[in-house]
Amino acid sequence: MASTSRASQASTSRFGNNGQLSQSSQQVTAVDDKVRSTLKYILDHSAAKIPMKEKDLVPLVGTKGDLHSRLPLVSKLLAKSYGIRLHQLRDATKMYICMAEAPMASIHEMTPEQRPQLTLLYIILMYIFLRQMRIEDTKLYAMLELLGIRVDGEHAYFGSHLRKLIEDTFVKQQYVKRERAQPEGAFEETKTYMLWGLRAKEEFAYEQIVEFSAKILKKPPSDFSELLEIAKELDNQES
C-alpha cells in the first residue's frame, strides 16, 4: 500500500518535472522492456513499504546509467496510472519509497490487518513528537502499557508481536528509527532511543499528529495551541 505523501502538500516527486533530475544520462521516453521491468519491480515491492535500494534496481536494467535514464519515465507512469509517487529518501543513500498522491478517503482502503497497525503507528509517532522527537524505547513502551498495550503481550485490537512490529517492521519501513546512545558514565547502560524515521518525516506533518492526539485525548484543539505552534514552526523549518 502506498502511503500518503507529505511532499504532495509541498514539492513534487523527486522525479517529477521540476528540473531536479539527474541529467547525466539521456532520458528514455518510450516504454521498453527495461522500463516495464523496473515498474513491475516497484509495484511488487511497494506493498511491503520497505525502501527499495538502487543496487536492487540496477540488475533489472543493466547499468546505473540505464536505470537513471529510465527512472523519470517510470516515475511518470506510476503517477499517471496508479497515483503513486516514487520518492528518494532525504539523507539516505539511493533508497526509494512509494507514496500515494492523496490521503485515503476511508479506512476501507486498508485491509483489516493494516488498520490497527496504522493506529499504533500514529500513537507512537505522536508520543515521540510530544517528547521532542526523541524518547527512550523503555519509556515509549511504558506509555503504551499505560494505554493497555503491552508490546510483549497480546492486545484485543492491536494483536500480538507488537515489539517485533515496532522494532522490526516499522524500522525497516523507515517509519521509526532506533538509535543507540553511548552511556555517559562507566556504570550506565546503553540506551536505545526511538525517533521519527525518514518515511514518517515524508508522509506526516507534525500538525496532523497533533490533531490526532487532540482527538484521541478528547480535548479541544485549543488545548494544544502551543504544540500546534511548535508543529507549524517545525513544518516551516522542514520546508
Add this chain to the structure above:
Amino acid sequence: MELVKRAFLRASKNHSALSYELIDQILTPLCELHKVHKPFNKEAVKAFVSEIDASISVFDQTLVFVKHALKNEEYLVYAKTDATPDTIANTGLVAEECQYFAKLLDKIAGEENCCMAWNGAYRDLGIEKPLKKVRMQELIQKWCQMGYFLEAEDNIYLGPRTLVELSFYLRTNHAENIDSCKLCSNLVLWDIRCESCDIQYHRDCIRKFLQKRSNCPSCNELWKTPLRASIEGRR
C-alpha cells in the same frame, strides 16, 4: 474521476481480492470526497473497472472480475498477467516460503476436486527446509486474505486470485483436473457438468447458451443437468 480511478486502483491492489460489498465501501467515500457520481450499478462498476484495467495492461497487470463457483460470488481481483508460482516471491517471501506456496498450490490443484483438508497444509510437502507450523499458519492466512486460497468448511481451495493470475500455469501443469470452459475459455472449477459427457462449464455460460439451444456444446446430447431454479429469462 481520474483521481478516483487511481485511488480505487491502489485500494484494489492493496486488497488483492474484493467483494462487491467492499468495492462499495471503498467507492462511496471516494466519490463523495472527489465529488463525482459513483457507478450506480454492477454494470457501471464493471465499465469503471474495465477502463482502469485497460490502463494497466501494458504493465502486465490486470483488474478483472472473476466468479468463484464454490461461493457463487463474484470477486474483483488485482493480478499480474505474467505470474508463475515462483514470482509470488516478489511479495517479500524467503525461498522456503516461496517453495511452500508452490508445493501447496500443486498439491491442491492435483486433488480431484482441487481442494485439500486444512490439516493437509501442515504436512510434509517436500520442502527442503520445512517451515514452522506457526509460520505456515500465518502464510496461509495471508494468502487467503490475498485471494490465492479460500478456506471453506475445513478445506482449502484455490482462491479467486489464483484462478486469474495462475490460470495458464494451472491449465498447463494440471490438465488432468483443471480445464477451461469451452464457451468462454476461462478456467472452470466446481461448476456444472453435462450428464452425458461430463464436460464442465460455468453455470452462467451454459445458462446463456441454453437460452437459444438445448444440447450440450461438446457432445451435442440433450442437456439434462438441472440448472438453478433462479434462471434468468424465466422471471
